Amino acid sequence: MPTTDLHIAACATWLPPTMTAHQALAQGLTDQRTITTTGATAVAVSHHHSGPEMAAAAARTALDRAGPHHRIDLLLHASFYHQGHDLWAPASYIHHQCLTTPCPAIEVRQVSNGAMAALELAAAYLTADPTRHAALITTGDRFCPPGFDRWRSDPGTVYADGGTALILSRTPGLARLRSLVTLSAPDLERMHRGDDPFTRAPLEIRPTIDLETCKKAFTRTTADRMRAISRVATNQHLVIEQALTAAGTTLDDIDAFALPHLGRRRLEAGYLSKLGIDPGTTTWPWSRTIGHLGAGDPIAGLDHLTTTGRLTPGTRCLLTSVGAGFTWSAAVIDITATPRTPATR
Numbered sequence: 001m002p003t004t005d006l007h008i009a010a011c012a013t014w015l016p017p018t019m020t021a022h023q024a025l026a027q028g029l030t031d032q033r034t035i036t037t038t039g040a041t042a043v044a045v046s047h048h049h050s051g052p053e054m055a056a057a058a059a060r061t062a063l064d065r066a067g068p069h070h071r072i073d074l075l076l077h078a079s080f081y082h083q084g085h086d087l088w089a090p091a092s093y094i095h096h097q098c099l100t101t102p103c104p105a106i107e108v109r110q111v112s113n114g115a116m117a118a119l120e121l122a123a124a125y126l127t128a129d130p131t132r133h134a135a136l137i138t139t140g141d142r143f144c145p146p147g148f149d150r151w152r153s154d155p156g157t158v159y160a161d162g163g164t165a166l167i168l169s170r171t172p173g174l175a176r177l178r179s180l181v182t183l184s185a186p187d188l189e190r191m192h193r194g195d196d197p198f199t200r201a202p203l204e205i206r207p208t209i210d211l212e213t214c215k216k217a218f219t220r221t222t223a224d225r226m227r228a229i230s231r232v233a234t235n236q237h238l239v240i241e242q243a244l245t246a247a248g249t250t251l252d253d254i255d256a257f258a259l260p261h262l263g264r265r266r267l268e269a270g271y272l273s274k275l276g277i278d279p280g281t282t283t284w285p286w287s288r289t290i291g292h293l294g295a296g297d298p299i300a301g302l303d304h305l306t307t308t309g310r311l312t313p314g315t316r317c318l319l320t321s322v323g324a325g326f327t328w329s330a331a332v333i334d335i336t337a338t339p340r341t342p343a344t345r
């Protein structure tokens with residue numbers, strides 16, 4: 001979507017306490033090789049709160065920060081792991097907890113690109129009807145045992161627990177959405193199912209998610225692997241190029257980058273060396289202390305950059321994210337205000 005007349009009224013993050021990499025090592029949860037290749041120094045771990053509960057907490061803060069001027073006419077909740085109940089409506093839970101307007105509350109499942117996919121859908125929904133004012137986007141996941149091993153289920157990425165929220169609005173607030181582009185490559189979807197059959201219930205094949213086995217089945221030969229790496233790299237770069245062009249800007253004009261909370265090796269391969277950007281201008285120094293928040297990385301990254309003063313009014317940010325499937329999104333954001341930071345409720 002080219003330059004838009006939509007704004008990010010506010011955003012927020014709700015994170016549980018972190019466990020350091022050394023604590024995880026001492027408890028046998030990970031190994032030194034993983035810590036070295038990912039560069040992870042800590043990871044947010046929820047011992048009690050589910051994804052939807054953390055998403056609702058973030059939503060309450062985002063709504064406080066936005067103020068009363070943004071009537072919410074749509075709620076989209078993005079996640080991709082267990083939401084705490086087997087057959088239930090997490091988006092309606094967040095709606096019930098946080099809103100009084102009788103708007104649609106819908107789930108978006110786009111794996112790690114879920115927040116940006118929701119942003120695409122919300123932007124189109126608001127643009128389609130001028131009487132619609134704002135949309136609340138939330139993310140929330142808890143990547144915990146027994147079904148998920150945050151250090152080993154997807155080697156190269158350390159998974160964290162947390163919730164995020166963002167309000168997209170017609171009324172100005174924190175930032176202006178200058179452009180938003182999403183690309184897809186469905187031929188890569190088998191990377192996350194490999195040769196596994198379709199099953200009757202979760203975790204029927206193996207007791208813990210193991211994406212490495214699926215990826216190895218999908219990239220049996222070196223040629224397969226090189227093709228996948230090339231497809232990922234090409235689209236990751238193309239989506240950023242298209243978002244910059246749609247916003248009439250260039251990489252040189254970007255003051256800070258909100259990147260996916262991937263491990264250092266993956267980040268280096270996919271973004272840092274490819275784009276020639278200094279890690280210090282990205283969320284990496286912070287994301288390595290948190291971990292991969294599933295769909296929530298771009299919102300958490302924007303929140304971090306604006307609440308820490310790394311981004312101030314008049315600066316420009318590039319958000320980019322990638323999801324299994326694969327899909328890639330990128331957005332150019334112009335910061336227009338300093339976030340109001342009431343305490344997280």
Ligand SMILES: CCC(=O)NCCNC(=O)CCNC(=O)[C@H](O)C(C)(C)COP(=O)(O)O
Pocket residue numbers: 110111112113154155156157191192215225228229232262266322323324
């Ligand atoms: C499953 C959660 C999710 O949606 N993650 C986003 C998609 N995964 C990634 O982008 C992680 C990076 N992985 C890749 O780019 C592909 O797996 C590659 C490029 C085929 C091999 O990368 P590697 O696993 O060797 O680091």
